Amino acid sequence: MxxxxxxxxxxxxxxxxxxxxxxxxxxxxxxxxxxxxxxxxxxxxxxxxxxxxxxxxxxxxxxxxxxxxxxxxxxxxxxxxxxxxxxxxxxxxxxxxxxxxxxxxxxxxxxxxxxxxxxxxxxxxxxxxxxxxxxxxxxxxxxxxxxxxxxxxxxxxxxxxxxxxxxxxxxxxxxxxxxxxxxxxxxxxxxxxxxxxxxxxxxxxxxxxxxxxxxxxxxxxxxxxxxxxxxxxxxxxxxxxxxxxxxxxxxxxxxxxxxxxxGQKLITDFKTFCEVVYNKTGEYYDEGMSDFEIKPKLMEEPFMKDTASQWPGYESTLGKYVVVAVQEYEKNMF
Known part of the structure; x- marks a missing residue:
């Protein structure tokens, strides 16, 4: 069969x-x-x-x-x-x-x-x-x-x-x-x-x-x-x-x-991605933005537009990444 x-x-x-x-x-x-x-x-x-x-x-x-x-x-x-x-x-x-x-x-x-x-x-x-x-x-x-x-x-x-x-x-x-x-x-x-x-x-x-x-x-x-x-x-x-x-x-x-x-480029790419998502999410959060307002801002960042946008799951999953970043940022504030 x-x-x-x-x-x-x-x-x-x-x-x-x-x-x-x-x-x-x-x-x-x-x-x-x-x-x-x-x-x-x-x-x-x-x-x-x-x-x-x-x-x-x-x-x-x-x-x-x-x-x-x-x-x-x-x-x-x-x-x-x-x-x-x-x-x-x-x-x-x-x-x-x-x-x-x-x-x-x-x-x-x-x-x-x-x-x-x-x-x-x-x-x-x-x-x-x-x-x-x-x-x-x-x-x-x-x-x-x-x-x-x-x-x-x-x-x-x-x-x-x-x-x-x-x-x-x-x-x-x-x-x-x-x-x-x-x-x-x-x-x-x-x-x-x-x-x-x-x-x-x-x-x-x-x-x-x-x-x-x-x-x-x-x-x-x-x-x-x-x-x-x-x-x-x-x-x-x-x-x-x-x-x-x-x-x-x-x-x-x-x-x-x-x-x-x-080689090392794999490390630097992922580190840059995490830094952009976490640090920029924190900045926009401090400005009073919600997670759904932060996502389009992140997508305008040069690394996101030039590199991360080519990765599988970018459009469908990036919003979830922002939510997790907000949660971690809030946790680290207190």
Whole structure:
């Protein structure tokens, strides 16, 4: 049966997303117990090589949709002499399985560690596939990721992804990390040194960056990107400070959670964006303007017109960014 035929079958058989979410969330199903009804396989996404050890799968779309099967963030992997370390696993078991297939196009070495950069589900729901392939795989994250999943984040993200993909992630089970990273750790994996960085509240309170020392490359998760995305869990001032700390690292390449990898320009662009949004929002707020009056003012700023206006989500999401900036500015006033 074709992928589209399977998807039509799911819709006829279950009708409502809620039924599918309940089915996937209640019964963990791994290697020895396959789901009878599950979403279609995700088409292979080619591997992008950044350095001798560092790779990622570039997601072309900024948001989940039925057409992209929920693949809209960048999973990455590091090939060491001991085995493969995966950085983020995508938003479904099917995406995780696709990542595993693509890793095999580069190396036959086993996946021995997974690191989830934060608690947004497009970066960790694919954990299911890695546990299914190897129940002993080590999955790491900040403690807050584990706490969020324990307190209902898994069900929320499965529901979110189901609604936005026409149930393409059916069969995915929320699979939590089991090992904790706080930031500051140095992990020696065969011939490769990984430094873990945590800068406080940036995109979320749980963001981890993974520095691959020998390759001068950093997987930065969603701490910076050329995309107007979810800022509700983050901080503008925290992001600005984190950009300074990332810029101080001895790295030449940065692999974001969304969009193409780049050098220091990725950092400076996102820092400038955060500074313009936060500082200008504060100025206009002090003049008595409301958030809907501030948005058009921001859009006239040179950086916004010349650079940020080209980023996905600019027109649709910038207003939400202003609201969050107002809330943070008010909080910092008192």
């Amino acid at each position: 074709s992928s589209m035929g399977r998807r039509d079958l799911f819709k006829r058989a279950f009708g409502l997303t809620a039924g599918l979410v309940g089915m996937s969330a209640l019964k963990p199903l791994y290697a020895s117990d396959e789901m009878i009804i599950r979403g279609p396989d995700v088409p292979d996404v080619p591997v992008t090589k950044v350095s001798d050890r560092c790779y990622y799968l570039l997601a072309q779309d900024p948001e989940p949709s039925p057409q992209n099967f929920g693949f809209f963030s960048n999973p990455g992997f590091i090939v060491t002499s001991e085995g493969v370390v995966v950085i983020d696993t995508g938003g479904s078991v099917q995406i995780g399985e696709m990542i595993l297939r693509q890793i095999k196009t580069v190396t036959d070495k086993p996946v021995i560690k997974v690191i989830n950069t934060h608690f947004h589900g497009d970066h960790w729901l694919g954990n299911h596939a890695f546990v299914k392939a190897n129940p002993d795989v080590e999955i790491y994250s900040h403690q807050e990721v584990i706490d969020q999943i324990k307190n209902g984040s898994g069900e929320f993200w499965i529901g979110f992804m189901q609604r936005n993909t026409d149930n393409a992630i059916s069969g995915t089970v929320a699979t939590s990390p089991t090992k904790v990273l706080k930031g500051g750790e140095v992990m020696k994996v065969g011939d490769t040194t990984l430094k873990i960085h945590h800068f406080g509240r940036v995109h979320t309170v749980a963001d981890l960056a993974v520095e691959v020392v020998e390759d001068q490359t950093v997987y930065s998760g969603d701490m910076m990107m050329r995309r107007i995305a979810n800022m509700a869990d983050g901080s503008y001032l925290g992001s600005i400070d984190a950009m300074d700390q990332l810029a101080a690292l001895p790295a030449k390449q940065f692999i974001p959670g969304h969009g193409k990898h780049d």
